Amino acid sequence: xxxxxxxxxxxxxxxxxxxxxQKKESGWKPVCxxxxxxQTQQTxxxxxxxxxKQASATRDGGGCSCxxxxx
Numbered sequence: 892x893x894x895x896x897x898x899x900x901x902x903x904x905x906x907x908x909x910x911x912x913q914k915k916e917s918g919w920k921p922v923c924x925x926x927x928x929x930q931t932q933q934t935x936x937x938x939x940x941x942x943x944k945q946a947s948a949t950r951d952g953g954g955c956s957c958x959x960x961x962x
Contacts, residue, residue: 899923900930 892909899906901923908921922929 901928902926
C-alpha cells in the first residue's frame with residue numbers, strides 16, 4: 892500500500908498516510924492526526940534510492956565514483 896506525505900494547512904503538521912491507489916483516486920483526503928482538520932494537502936518529497944554494494948561495484952573493485960575516495 893502506498894505511503895503519501897501530507898501537510899495540514901491549519902496547524903502545519905507534516906505526516907504520512909497509507910491508502911490504496913483506488914482510495915486515493917476516488918478523492919480521499921486524510922485528516923490531520925494532530926488537530927483533526929480536514930484541510931490537508933499532499934506534499935512531494937525527494938526519495939533516495941540505494942544500490943547494493945554488489946550492484947554498484949565496477950571491474951576494478953571500486954563502487955564509488957566520488958573524488959574523495961580516489962587514489
